[in-house]
Amino acid sequence: MYPPTQLSKCDNCVSLRPQKRPVIAKKDLIINGKAIAPNTNVRVKANIARLASGTIIDLPVYVSRSNKPGPVILLSGGLHGDEVNGIEIVRRMLEASLFDNLERGTVVAIPVMNIYGFLNFSREVADGKDINRSFPGNSTGSLAARVAHFLSKQVLPAIDFGVDFHTGGASRFNFPQIRYAASDSAAEAPAKAFGAPLILESPFIEKSLRKQAFKGGASILVYEGGESLRLDEEVIKEGINGAKRLLHHFEMLQEAPPPPPATIVCSSSTWLRAKRSGIYKGLIKSGMHINKGDLLGYITDPFGEFSVKIKAHTSGFVLGHNNMPIVNQGDALLHIGTPV
Ligand SMILES: [Zn+2]
Secondary structure, eight states: OOOOOOSSSSSOOOOOOOOOOOOOOTEEEETEEEESSOEEEEEEEEEEOOOOTEEEEEEEEEEOSSSSOOEEEEEESSSSSOOHHHHHHHHHHHHHTTTTTOOSSSEEESSSOOOOHHHTTTTSOOOOOOOSTTTTTOTSSOOHHHHHHHHIIIIGGOOOOEEEEEEOOOOEEEEEEEOOTOOOOOGHHHHHHOOOOOOEEEEOTTHHHHHHHTTTTTTTEEEEEEOOOOOOOHHHHHHHHHHHHHHHHTTOOOOOOOSSSEEEEEEEOOOOOOOOEEEEEEEOTTOEEEEOEEEEEEEOOSSSSOOOEEEEESEEEEEEEEEEOOOTTEEEEEEEEEEO
């Protein structure tokens, strides 16, 4: 176990929490059965499964270790295979060799956890299952269960903390944000240190990576930004800057970008949904404040026979917005957070 230390490098830094349980002895970190010595940078290829074509699915895991003991931090993307901003954030940090000379500790970087979804432009795996609803998984189940099982058994036990980088849904844009469960007190200070423009307190989801990590004594933040299958430079930049601040917070990087002037914190959120089916024309984008009763957009039919106004049912901060112009009754139009 690495020793808790008082940090004093920046205002966001606070003392590291004591571990809830002992983690793997850090002299020889073990990922996928492979012992990884200090002062090494290695790629571990984990064999997850085989496609119908016979092609083996390998999951590349990049492990960078300092010669000084310290926390083990997971930085992962692509748990949903079409969420390209998360993948690109981790890829760019690897490309920049950001973890090659850590001050202490270890970074475990996995750019694409759902290889099948990545190949098929899909959130899920081959059978339509969501890995992030399949934890802890099992070694003989469906592909989603096998990937979840690998992560549960071979990666999560080795980490102390992590950030799982996601992207919004299809045609649904997420304002760059960090999510953590308010019930996980150990996650609060690192969530603030990340310095995203927005923090959303978001309860654990059953069978998710985040919940599974928490059960084992580690905390994982979820970063969300942009929309699936669309790279967004601002979202990518915020994700990389946040990861640097987090590693600085844990005394693993000497330098980090300055924190943003202000972070909005929302304790809960609600969805504004379409009351009519039709063509949606939104007037509001993510990052805007709205007041109850504000005009947010219109839904029309394609024939010019009706046009209905959409008004805000609540006040708040817009965390995400829909970019799909054709909507059905009940479709999500805006995700609205309640600032604390
Ligand atoms: Zn996702």
